[in-house]
Amino acid sequence: MQDVARAVGVSPMTVSRAFRNDASVSDKTREAVRQAAEAMGYVFDSTASTLRSQRTGFVAVTIPSINNANFAETVRGLSEALKPQGLQILLGTTDYDIQNEEELIEQLLRRRPEAIVVTGGKHTERARRLLENAAIPVIETWDLPDRPLGHVVGFSNAAAVGMTVDHLVAHGATRIAFIGGDADRDTRGTDRRLGFIAAMQRHGLDATRLIAAGAPPISMREGARAMARLLETLPDTQAVICVSDLSAFGSLSECQRRGVAVPGQIAIAGFGDYEIAGTCVPALTTVNPFPHEIGRRAAEVIAAALATPGLPPQRAAITPGLIARDSTG
Amino acid sequence: MQDVARAVGVSPMTVSRAFRNDASVSDKTREAVRQAAEAMGYVFDSTASTLRSQRTGFVAVTIPSINNANFAETVRGLSEALKPQGLQILLGTTDYDIQNEEELIEQLLRRRPEAIVVTGGKHTERARRLLENAAIPVIETWDLPDRPLGHVVGFSNAAAVGMTVDHLVAHGATRIAFIGGDADRDTRGTDRRLGFIAAMQRHGLDATRLIAAGAPPISMREGARAMARLLETLPDTQAVICVSDLSAFGSLSECQRRGVAVPGQIAIAGFGDYEIAGTCVPALTTVNPFPHEIGRRAAEVIAAALATPGLPPQRAAITPGLIARDSTG
DNA sequence: GGGGCTGATGTTATCGTTCCCGTCGACTGA
DNA sequence: TCAGTCGACGGGAACGATAACATCAGCCCC
Numbered sequence: 001m002q003d004v005a006r007a008v009g010v011s012p013m014t015v016s017r018a019f020r021n022d023a024s025v026s027d028k029t030r031e032a033v034r035q036a037a038e039a040m041g042y043v044f045d046s047t048a049s050t051l052r053s054q055r056t057g058f059v060a061v062t063i064p065s066i067n068n069a070n071f072a073e074t075v076r077g078l079s080e081a082l083k084p085q086g087l088q089i090l091l092g093t094t095d096y097d098i099q100n101e102e103e104l105i106e107q108l109l110r111r112r113p114e115a116i117v118v119t120g121g122k123h124t125e126r127a128r129r130l131l132e133n134a135a136i137p138v139i140e141t142w143d144l145p146d147r148p149l150g151h152v153v154g155f156s157n158a159a160a161v162g163m164t165v166d167h168l169v170a171h172g173a174t175r176i177a178f179i180g181g182d183a184d185r186d187t188r189g190t191d192r193r194l195g196f197i198a199a200m201q202r203h204g205l206d207a208t209r210l211i212a213a214g215a216p217p218i219s220m221r222e223g224a225r226a227m228a229r230l231l232e233t234l235p236d237t238q239a240v241i242c243v244s245d246l247s248a249f250g251s252l253s254e255c256q257r258r259g260v261a262v263p264g265q266i267a268i269a270g271f272g273d274y275e276i277a278g279t280c281v282p283a284l285t286t287v288n289p290f291p292h293e294i295g296r297r298a299a300e301v302i303a304a305a306l307a308t309p310g311l312p313p314q315r316a317a318i319t320p321g322l323i324a325r326d327s328t329g
Numbered sequence: 330m331q332d333v334a335r336a337v338g339v340s341p342m343t344v345s346r347a348f349r350n351d352a353s354v355s356d357k358t359r360e361a362v363r364q365a366a367e368a369m370g371y372v373f374d375s376t377a378s379t380l381r382s383q384r385t386g387f388v389a390v391t392i393p394s395i396n397n398a399n400f401a402e403t404v405r406g407l408s409e410a411l412k413p414q415g416l417q418i419l420l421g422t423t424d425y426d427i428q429n430e431e432e433l434i435e436q437l438l439r440r441r442p443e444a445i446v447v448t449g450g451k452h453t454e455r456a457r458r459l460l461e462n463a464a465i466p467v468i469e470t471w472d473l474p475d476r477p478l479g480h481v482v483g484f485s486n487a488a489a490v491g492m493t494v495d496h497l498v499a500h501g502a503t504r505i506a507f508i509g510g511d512a513d514r515d516t517r518g519t520d521r522r523l524g525f526i527a528a529m530q531r532h533g534l535d536a537t538r539l540i541a542a543g544a545p546p547i548s549m550r551e552g553a554r555a556m557a558r559l560l561e562t563l564p565d566t567q568a569v570i571c572v573s574d575l576s577a578f579g580s581l582s583e584c585q586r587r588g589v590a591v592p593g594q595i596a597i598a599g600f601g602d603y604e605i606a607g608t609c610v611p612a613l614t615t616v617n618p619f620p621h622e623i624g625r626r627a628a629e630v631i632a633a634a635l636a637t638p639g640l641p642p643q644r645a646a647i648t649p650g651l652i653a654r655d656s657t658g
Numbered sequence: 659g660g661g662g663c664t665g666a667t668g669t670t671a672t673c674g675t676t677c678c679c680g681t682c683g684a685c686t687g688a
Numbered sequence: 689t690c691a692g693t694c695g696a697c698g699g700g701a702a703c704g705a706t707a708a709c710a711t712c713a714g715c716c717c718c
Contacts, residue, residue, distance in 0.1 A: 377674030
């Protein structure tokens, strides 16, 4: 910066102001600085700026996996809404493991983000302490935790599956199964399974047709295997709810391979409204949790919290939308 | 750090060393420092460390979209291989636009990454200048550029589609179409279209059956629409190659809706070996570009370049694998 | 004409670490 | 016993920007 200042014939302070689009620099000086910097190949150094100003411009975000269209949409919604605020996303993945999440959160906090967005409401005790001590806005998403750490932008996974159960029951199904992962590592998947059981019991129906299909998150392949097992062990099942559209599509493909009519012999519903659900034949009934909207709303909460330091914890409950399609008649 | 030092009764320098796992600190002192820090809720500040040591621990990565399983796999491969080296990914998306890429690259370079990985080999002139001036290892991926900026870990998109053409021709097809986007924004999609034309001409076949299906990247929906158009305008087409598996699946679903037999009446091939290609019925013939491997290899190049400052530009050409499945007979 | 104001710029100290160099005590071997 | 070596630790300066305050010319208005 000194070199640029020398070249233009001003002080480093003026160069600094020119780069920040600060008010009191004349347009002529600003332009001269920009040109000199461009010619010299100077690129502004955020790391030093960060130290003195105590503003990193980072918002830390943790998601279970980058390879998931739903979480990707949330990140995109966040990113779009944070960019105009001059905030950049620092992304990390937990691989669906709260122990990894703890380590990741510490790594991210070392970078001094101005806010942090985490997926889910379940964390290790140390992770909770780290987040509470960080003295920055914390937003939990994709869940409605009982004991929130700060702000919340999410929905009830259990209620979302409850809507699907209601839909199937309204269409006359009584023998309904649930396909999901076989461990509680994916906490949202677990919530959906519990939501299934609760809704079935609410309808006075048998809630024991549970197919566990391997380590979560289960995908198309595991969905297909689970459907094979379901058709063999519980052939009188009328409908099945899958933990996500990916496993639902896997289930559908298995039915096609076996010549089982969908929805004639068995109805299939998924979760997430992935693009495939609206494209495949028959199109899949699913629930849209509005992942992009979650990201957008989370960014709004961040903006509000940074503008108003003492802002009380916000709680934005999003209502997922049931999308009835051909796969459930 | 001073507070921690006072609490333990040592100098800040010793605390610093303890946190860096530096050699000359006794185990006892190190443990005392860790405990005091944990108790006081102190979290190491990378921003200051970065400034003094001139090491950020960042590797910048640009991808066209976060919502794409192929690029996500590359990021995962990078991330897994960089973590043991103490390097963290700073991710940005270009939305398939080299103007956005230029802006993004500048933003990222301000953070002083130790290396930068970009997707593709086409950039604006200013982006090229920025990358050349940055004096850090640059790795271009997902392409084999003629005029590389530095290191390359990629494959020929044109050759990959050429393999698919050869496969279809070997199965007796002569009237072959290509479905892709209608603009050159997605440079890899464009390369695949050009590769299709070149391969068809090499076989002495008509290379004019090109369906343009909207702004790239085209997805399932656009693939379905494109197939509808193809079936209406060129009904004697025997086989179609889609720019990706997503549009290929959309095409397949359109055939299913119309009762067109795949591969009986028309064969379909895609690109990318997305999970759906192996799951759907019939399973899709596709090409696997080994995206995870690209990420892993790129991380290896980074490690080598950081260890050996004068390292000559590396060029790792990956050979994509054709995966013949039922959709092409 | 002088006090007050405004816009453009400069000076000094500082953000929280780490580099560089130095100190000090303990141990070792002849 | 003592020079030499080594491991553990401390003091001061510096990384590259910016916050806070100071300066100064020009202008306005009574």
